[in-house]
Structure formats: structure tokens, C-alpha cells
Amino acid sequence: MAETILYHTVTQIIKKLGSTVFQEIGLAWGVEGELHKLENTVSTIRAVLADAEEQQATNCEVADWLEKLNDAFCDADDLLDDFSTEVLRRQVMTQNKRLKKVRNFFSSSAISSKMTREIKAIKERLDAIAEDRKKFHLIERPIEMRVGNxxxxxxxxxxxxxxVIRREGDKNNIVEMLLDSNIQESVSVVAIVGIGGLGKTTLAKLVYNDEVVTKYFELKIWVCVSDPFDVKLIAQKIIGSEEGNGLQFEEVQNQLRTKIDEKKYLLVLDDVWNENRESWLKLRDLLSGGSRGSKILVTTCSELVANVTGQNSPYVLKGLxxxxxxxxxxxxxxxxxxxxxxxxxxxxxxxxxxxxxxxxxxxxxxxxxxxxxxxxxxxxxxxxxxxxxxxxxxxxxxxxxxxxxxxxxxxxxxxxxxxxxxxxxxxxxxxxxxxxxxxxxxxxxxxxxxxxxxxxxxxxxxxxxxxxxxxxxxxxxxxxxxxxxxxxxxxxx
Structure with a gap:
């Protein structure tokens, strides 16, 4: 993704070269032709950047080429900034009447010669890199117009x-599992398992917001877990604590039990990756204070995770x-x-x-x-x-x-x-x-x-x-x- 930053740098260089400031510099210092050639070279390279970005994922040589290009363009951008700064500095100096003798700085042969050398050097460097693009057979793509897009x-x-996606059948099945009262445990687990992108979280939200579910449970809590599976952090999210590590684990434990004590609750743990049974049991012990019929709804990509939670028959979500x-x-x-x-x-x-x-x-x-x-x-x-x-x-x-x-x-x-x-x-x-x-x-x-x-x-x-x-x-x-x-x-x- 770094190539997008490179594209941004290239675009900024082209804007600078086409600006009024550099047009004046080019005319005053006699380097108009060199600046125009540099702009053409940069534009030629920019045209193949999109294709190079796609190829670099599978072609190490293209990736190396982009790195060299990035270094060269950064140097080119710095060079143009240096010239702009020099012009600004000299303009400030000319405003001081005691320094009237520098009013003719635009005609300085030393500055003109230095600028010509440095622009030619960076252009030759970019030309050499641009020539290498031919061996990769990069395709030139037209610059997409912002207005149209x-x-x-x-x-x-x-x-x-x-x-669009009709998951009513899946939603009803999950709701039925959550409302099942033929369970002796104070809290039980329902796990939705499926590969990434299937819509597990979307399904869980449909269940979570279902009117029947809302009436059945006294308390509903949604926690996005992801990695790492930190029991204290999850507990803090459940109680809604924003104090972070400022709370001791015992304080978190007491607040959690106060929140769920004797309540029939639904806790959704979204995007669980933990395969450590010991960590899960530790969390489950903390959640055991609710009334019978409380449920934990887990979404995960792994059946092994579902097994760790004690759910041997997870709800496997299928494709559309x-x-x-x-x-x-x-x-x-x-x-x-x-x-x-x-x-x-x-x-x-x-x-x-x-x-x-x-x-x-x-x-x-x-x-x-x-x-x-x-x-x-x-x-x-x-x-x-x-x-x-x-x-x-x-x-x-x-x-x-x-x-x-x-x-x-x-x-x-x-x-x-x-x-x-x-x-x-x-x-x-x-x-x-x-x-x-x-x-x-x-x-x-x-x-x-x-x-x-x-x-x-x-x-x-x-x-x-x-x-x-x-x-x-x-x-x-x-x-x-x-x-x-x-x-x-x-x-x-």
C-alpha cells in the first residue's frame, strides 16, 4: 500500500513543476527546458504506477523497482522544495533596502548553473529507472478524472x-437455541462458526436486536473480542469500564458480578479466536453469576474455538x-x-x-x-x-x-x-x-x-x-x- 503514497508524491511533483513559481524560475534561470523534460519523465512513470502496484505482489523485481523509484522521487521532491525555499529566502532579502544589491538574484549564473546540474542529475536518474519499466511490460493507464469518478x-x-441477504432461517434457528430453557447450567454457549466474510456478525446483530430476544433477556451486552483474548479486558468491556488498567482484577470481578447477578443475560462475544481452554474457563467462571437461562453467543471462524467453549455442536453458517x-x-x-x-x-x-x-x-x-x-x-x-x-x-x-x-x-x-x-x-x-x-x-x-x-x-x-x-x-x-x-x-x- 506504500505505492499510494508514492503516487501522491509523484502527483505533487507534477503540480509543482507546472506551478507559476517554477514557470517563473525556469524562465529566469534558463532551465525551462530541463524542467519540462523532468515533468515529462515523471508523467511517463506515473502512468504505469497502477499496473506496477498490482504486479509487485507477485514479482519481487517490480517491488525492488518501486523502492528505487520511491527513493528517487523523494529526492526530486526535496530538490524542488529546496529551490522553492531559496526563491522565498531571496525574495525576503530583496525587501530589505540595505540588500538592494541582491535584487538581481534571478539572473545569477551560479544559481542557474547549479540548478541545471541538479535537475539534469535527477532527471537522468529517473530516466534510467523509467527505462527499466520496459522489461516488466507495465501497462500505461490513463489518469482517472476526479470529476467523472x-x-x-x-x-x-x-x-x-x-x-438483500435473507438470513431469516438462520436467525430463527439461533433465536430458538437462545430461548431453549431445557438447560441446567446457569449460563450456556451458542457458537456461530463460519469463514470470514460470511456474515456471522451481521447474523448475530439480527439476533441481538430481535424483539423476542430483547423481551426474553433482562440484560444484553455486546463485546467485540478479536485478539488477544484478555479476560480482564473482556470483563471491563462487559461492565462498560473506561478506566482500563487502572482497575485491579478483583475490582473488575466484583463490578462484573454486580452487573449480572441474578439476571438472565445475553452476552455476545464477537470475533473470538482464543483456543486456550484455560482462559475460556476463567472467563466463564466470572460469568456464572447470572440466573439460569443466561446465554453467551459466540461468533468465530474456527470450530476448534467453538469446542473450547464447550459447544460441541456449533451452528455452522453456510454460504448464500x-x-x-x-x-x-x-x-x-x-x-x-x-x-x-x-x-x-x-x-x-x-x-x-x-x-x-x-x-x-x-x-x-x-x-x-x-x-x-x-x-x-x-x-x-x-x-x-x-x-x-x-x-x-x-x-x-x-x-x-x-x-x-x-x-x-x-x-x-x-x-x-x-x-x-x-x-x-x-x-x-x-x-x-x-x-x-x-x-x-x-x-x-x-x-x-x-x-x-x-x-x-x-x-x-x-x-x-x-x-x-x-x-x-x-x-x-x-x-x-x-x-x-x-x-x-x-x-x-
Whole structure:
């Protein structure tokens, strides 16, 4: 993902070289021709960066080439900054009447000669690196226009997975297990098991918010576990403590027991990876104070984890049926009515859906990706080239998310890479994130007087539609307030 930062650096260099300041410098110091040649070289390299990024994952030579390129561009950027600083310094000096003799600094032959040498040196260095690109057969791709892409973002209606995916049967089965009163233990476990991207968390939320479930349990608690499986930390989340390590374990234990004592509670432990039986038993002992009929609902990718919790017959979540898979895909990949007009694309789309193996996250990611490809040829290339490489793998979700990332336009890649700096399961406030994007120069207005915050909102929606975010929280007007990075997306960083 570092290549997106490289792309940003390259774009900044091109902007600097085309700026009024450098046009004046070029004319005044007689280096206009050299600056123009440097700009052409940089533009030529930028055109192949997207293809190089895709190839570097499987080609070490391309990865090395990108590292050399990054070093050279950083030096070029520093050089241009040095010249800009020198111009500013000399302009300040000329404002001092005692230093009138330096007013003619623009005509200084020493400065002109030094600048010419250094620009030629960095250009020759970049030319040599650019020449190496030919042996990798990198494809030049046109620079995507921001106006076109962002308007397309606006017209793509966001589809909630739960509005398309029918998990009513699964939800009813889980609810029935939670309401089972023929259990002697004070607290028992129900485990939902399935590979990443199947929708375990979404299903658990549907159950958690079910009206019957809400009436049946006196207390409901939701805890995202992930790694590491820290009993004290989980207990703190259950009691809602924000004091962190400031509490002693005995204090946490006492508060936990006070909270659940003699209550029939439902505790959801989402995304559990712990395979250590001793840690689980320690937590379970802490949770034994509720009244009979209390339940712990666990979501996990591992049947071994389910066994550790004492649940020998976990609820194994399966992929979507072919009909539901296609319904979700066409809502993500086609504009309204388009599937009826383009039968060729429908045929390709149905072959692509088969390779998604009924995994909702895969279907959503690929569908959103293809929405932005306008021709049948692009769909075929994706199916035959990109998708065919991963179709035979047992776990396809991470490779598909990587594909989704690779096909992001550069301006969205920068924003996504920044998001990956947040910790797993950390709540991200949307408004604050957009302000940080603006502060780092990732957001640019599309036309005069357009607010950067509005552009940032379009960028955010572009990432959201590609299934890179989860746990969306909205205000009373339906506007998104906060979210989290998708659990699996952190593995791309």
C-alpha cells in the first residue's frame, strides 16, 4: 500500500513543476527546458504506477523497482522544495533596502548553473529507472478524472447487506437455541462458526436486536473480542469500564458480578479466536453469576474455538444460495435496469458469482468493483485475468479484498491507507477522519467554491460501498456518524 503514497508524491511533483513559481524560475534561470523534460519523465512513470502496484505482489523485481523509484522521487521532491525555499529566502532579502544589491538574484549564473546540474542529475536518474519499466511490460493507464469518478460515486445507491441477504432461517434457528430453557447450567454457549466474510456478525446483530430476544433477556451486552483474548479486558468491556488498567482484577470481578447477578443475560462475544481452554474457563467462571437461562453467543471462524467453549455442536453458517448470491451481486454491480439491457454482461456476471462461493463480502466487494467498469471487455478481463488467479483457493476472501483495493482509484487508496492506521475494532468518527484527510492534502475540490468536506464525504462513501467498513452508526437523520474498519481489511495493511 506504500505505492499510494508514492503516487501522491509523484502527483505533487507534477503540480509543482507546472506551478507559476517554477514557470517563473525556469524562465529566469534558463532551465525551462530541463524542467519540462523532468515533468515529462515523471508523467511517463506515473502512468504505469497502477499496473506496477498490482504486479509487485507477485514479482519481487517490480517491488525492488518501486523502492528505487520511491527513493528517487523523494529526492526530486526535496530538490524542488529546496529551490522553492531559496526563491522565498531571496525574495525576503530583496525587501530589505540595505540588500538592494541582491535584487538581481534571478539572473545569477551560479544559481542557474547549479540548478541545471541538479535537475539534469535527477532527471537522468529517473530516466534510467523509467527505462527499466520496459522489461516488466507495465501497462500505461490513463489518469482517472476526479470529476467523472466522483459523480459516479454519487449515483451509486448504497446497498445494505441485510436488505438483500435473507438470513431469516438462520436467525430463527439461533433465536430458538437462545430461548431453549431445557438447560441446567446457569449460563450456556451458542457458537456461530463460519469463514470470514460470511456474515456471522451481521447474523448475530439480527439476533441481538430481535424483539423476542430483547423481551426474553433482562440484560444484553455486546463485546467485540478479536485478539488477544484478555479476560480482564473482556470483563471491563462487559461492565462498560473506561478506566482500563487502572482497575485491579478483583475490582473488575466484583463490578462484573454486580452487573449480572441474578439476571438472565445475553452476552455476545464477537470475533473470538482464543483456543486456550484455560482462559475460556476463567472467563466463564466470572460469568456464572447470572440466573439460569443466561446465554453467551459466540461468533468465530474456527470450530476448534467453538469446542473450547464447550459447544460441541456449533451452528455452522453456510454460504448464500445461488439465487440470493445473484440478487446481491446485481444490486452491487449493475445500475438500475442495466441487467435487462446487457445480456452478455449478465452471463459473465453469473460466472463471476459462482467463483464467490456464496460469501457475501466477496460478492459485495467484486460487485462494487465491477460497477465502475464500463465495458463488457473490462468485465471479461477481470474474470479471466484477476479472478481466475484466486478462484481455486480455499479461502478467497482476503485475495478478493486485495483485488478490491488494487482497483481503487489512487485518490481513494490514499484515504484507505490512512484508515488502516486505526487499530482493529477502534471506532472511527467520520467527521474527524475527513478533517484528517483534508489536513494531509488527500482531498481536492472538483470545482470552484466546493467545500472539501463535501468531497471528503464522497470519498468516504466510495470506500463504504466497497465493503471496507463495518459497524456503521447513524444519527437520528440517518447520517453516518462513526464506523470501524472491517475486521479482515486490517490484514491488507
Amino acid at each position: 466522483t459523480k459516479r460515486e454519487e449515483t451509486h445507491s448504497f446497498v445494505h447487506a441485510e436488505s 444460495s445461488g439465487v440470493v448470491s445473484w440478487s446481491l451481486f446485481k444490486k452491487m454491480a449493475f445500475k438500475q435496469g442495466e441487467e435487462y439491457e446487457n445480456t452478455s454482461r449478465v452471463m459473465v456476471g453469473k460466472e463471476i458469482v459462482q467463483n464467490c462461493k456464496g460469501v457475501p463480502l466477496s460478492i459485495r466487494s467484486i460487485g462494487s468493483l465491477l460497477y465502475y467498469k464500463d465495458t463488457n471487455a473490462e468485465w471479461l478481463i477481470f474474470k479471466n485475468k484477476d479472478l481466475s488467479k484466486i478462484a481455486q483457493e480455499e479461502d478467497i476472501i482476503l485475495p478478493i479484498l486485495k483485488l478490491s483495493y488494487n482497483h481503487l482509484p489512487p485518490y481513494l487508496k490514499r484515504c484507505f491507507v490512512f484508515c488502516s492506521l486505526y487499530l482493529k475494532d477502534q471506532k472511527i468518527v467520520k467527521r474527524e477522519l475527513i478533517q484528517l484527510w483534508i489536513a494531509h492534502g488527500f482531498i481536492q475540490s472538483l470545482y470552484e467554491n466546493q467545500l472539501l468536506e463535501d468531497v471528503g464525504d464522497l470519498y468516504f462513501m466510495g470506500l463504504l460501498r466497497r465493503s471496507l467498513f463495518q459497524d456503521i452508526e447513524r444519527d437520528e437523520w440517518g447520517e453516518i456518524v462513526s464506523f470501524k474498519m472491517h475486521d479482515l481489511v486490517h490484514d491488507l495493511a
